[in-house]
Amino acid sequence: MKKRELLPHCPDAERALLGAVLLDNAAWPQVAALSPGEFYLDSHQKIFATIQSLFKAGTPADLVTVAEELKRSAELEAMGGASYISSLTDGLPRLNNVTHYVRLVKEKALLRRLVYASQEIAKRAREGPENVADLLAWARSEIPQATSSNGIAAGVLLSQVEPERVKWLWRNRIPLSKITMLDGDPGLGKSLLALEIAARLSRGQSLHGDDPRLHGGSVILTAEDGLADTVAPRLVAAGADRNRIVALKYAPDKKGEKTVSNIPVDLPTIEAAIERVGAKLVIVDVLMAYLPSDTNSYRDQDVRLALTPLAEMADRAGVAVICIRHLTKAPGGSPLYRGGGSIGIIGGARAGLLVARDPEDPSLIVLAQTKSNLGPPAPSLAYRIEANSDGVPYIAWKGESQQTASLLLAATAGDEEERGALAEAKEFLQQELESGPMKQTELKLAWRKAGIADATIRRAKMILGALSRKEGVGKDGYWLWELREKAKGAHIRNMNTLGKNGNSDAGLTPEESDAYSKLFKGAHAKGAQEPMSTLRDQECVEN
Known part of the structure; x- marks a missing residue:
């Protein structure tokens, strides 16, 4: 002993x-x-x-x-x-x-x-x-x-690994044992489309353009739709065998029930549901609702803490996981970056899909591919949302479409989305600075990684009244950004709270203050009311 x-x-x-x-x-x-x-x-x-x-x-x-x-x-x-x-x-x-x-x-x-x-x-x-x-x-x-x-000896010799073919829930679109992101604006049938896939799977009917057919159950996690008035009627309209489909309640404040509100904590409950119906599909609708409350969805390391265990569960159980996201409001850019949250979310998925309205025929909605790591590109498909005699919507497929994800998103760019980009930039700054001050250099890397333009961030900073302050001197000095309501009183007193021309530019770096002062003068000479909206190359953020 x-x-x-x-x-x-x-x-x-x-x-x-x-x-x-x-x-x-x-x-x-x-x-x-x-x-x-x-x-x-x-x-x-x-x-x-x-x-x-x-x-x-x-x-x-x-x-x-x-x-x-x-x-x-x-x-x-x-x-x-x-x-x-x-x-x-x-x-x-x-x-x-x-x-x-x-x-x-x-x-x-x-x-x-x-x-x-x-x-x-x-x-x-x-x-x-x-x-x-x-x-x-x-x-x-x-x-x-x-x-x-x-x-056990570290690593696996690849000579001991038997090559396997990729298995598909929907050939070249949704792989089994992996995560697939399904992105789109509200009202375009993302949830309805996911239920259509679950319904076909439940009765062993092939998905559009796929053969052979796969037969299995599905697990549905829904945080937005009611089970009795929305999910169940839609499954009936799609002809589903509902004995093969189980829904897990979303109840973040309930204890002692088999509810699901947190990935990865609730993964054991999801796995038990998979086993119950022999599931081949798990639907997470919407992803952001199931991330832990302390997760910053714009930080790669935060989202990967949730998605890595989810991906491991998908591989272990042999199920396809469809995670539904809303699009950000930022216009343009790569379709990969338009889903909500960090780029690490789509990075953790092996496939990505997008739904958007057809710009040439607004009565049609197009399902296009944004990412395909495991197979060749699949053609886009068009569909309409129609209703049965009880007024319950269902997916009506209309064949292939020539629209791509890039074309679909480019067609929707405009002034309204530009305003949306500003709202997203404000939300980004509030999330990033919520826990305290952050170095400007680190913050800049984060907003660029999130696909937010420098100019949009500067406008968001001014509207929020976020502050900047210098720490250290000389080469060792650096700028910190923080929210006004989070800043200590002493910090605010040490900041420039009134610009050279009487305009409030609290919390600006010297470069910012000079840029806004010059612009303020020019704007007032022209009678402009909102000089900050016309900022261009003079603005503060260093390249």
């Missing part, structure tokens, strides 16, 4: 991780990177394995459910009873340290494997006689295996 106690381990980190998950299941996606064997104490191994099995079954893991599960397997009393499970949450460190604790537990497990490997090498060397060359070769192979995760 003493020898075991001397082996490297960190019981506090193990307790913190288990307690973090029991208090808040949102910590699970990070902790799930561990395996039971990486915990040192037997009791911790069993508790972790129990939590793991509960999530796999789609059941929340908390103090009560874990204690009951361990009691059922007659393991609870041996580890100190329910009071020990409760004690895991005592004095719990901050949840934002979970990643650090995971690394600690993994490092200690690695050190233990090194100890075990070294002991075995020493034992065989002492025992002899043995061919020294063979022993040395074995020892050289043993150390790399011990230092890799779970004692």
Whole structure:
């Protein structure tokens, strides 16, 4: 026993991780990177394995459910009873340290494997006689295996990977085991189109231009449509076999129900629903409603924390996942950048689709491809939204279309969308600066990555009254941007709150102040009322 106690381990980190998950299941996606064997104490191994099995079954893991599960397997009393499970949450460190604790537990497990490997090498060397060359070769192979995760050699030799054909839900449009984004403005039938696909799948009817037919169930996550007055009638109108389709309630404030409001936390519930109906399709409508509340949808690292586990679930379950998004209001640009949120969202998908009205025949809506990583481009398809005798809408296909995603979006560019771009820029700044000041250089990279023009950001900054201030001096100095309501009083007092010509330009860099002052003079000479709307090359943001 003493020898075991001397082996490297960190019981506090193990307790913190288990307690973090029991208090808040949102910590699970990070902790799930561990395996039971990486915990040192037997009791911790069993508790972790129990939590793991509960999530796999789609059941929340908390103090009560874990204690009951361990009691059922007659393991609870041996580890100190329910009071020990409760004690895991005592004095719990901050949840934002979970990643650090995971690394600690993994490092200690690695050190233990090194100890075990070294002991075995020493034992065989002492025992002899043995061919020294063979022993040395074995020892050289043993150390790399011990230092890799779970004692398995790192990586996969591609010579050991059997090539597979891509499997499709809808050939060359929607791959199985992957995420597909479906983007479009409201009112163009994105949700209706997703239900049309689910209906055809439920009765084994091929999708447009596809053969052979695929037969399976679907799981629907809808945050915007009612099940009784919208989803169910539309499925009936599309001829669906509703015994093959299950909907998961959206209820972010309800506890203790099998509801779904958070990806990735609620993935076990989604997987249980997939198993229930033998699903081949999962519809997430709309994606933004299911991202955690603290997710900044404009930050790649934030959205990837949600989408990576979703992609892994799709691959594990062999289902196609369709995530529906609304378009941004920014005009022009690549169709890839027009879906809401960070470019990391479409980056995490293997396929992308867009719906938009046909500029040559406004009665038609066109389904066009924006991204296809796994197959050749597919032709665009036209459809109309028609209604049955009960007034319930359904998709009526009208054949192929010559319109592409780029042509469709180019046709909708105009003054109205330019105003929309300004609204999006304001929303972007508010999200980015909500948590505090941000360096101008980092912020600029973020807005350009989001496809927002420099000039639009400058206008949004002025309208919001966002502030700029200089930190440091000389070459070490840098500019910070922050929201006025978030700025400290002392910071505001140190800023220029009245421009050279009496116009309010609080929080501008010197370059900005000069540009607006010059423009202010020129605009008033011409009798203009809103000089900021005509800013051009003089503006502040450096290239």
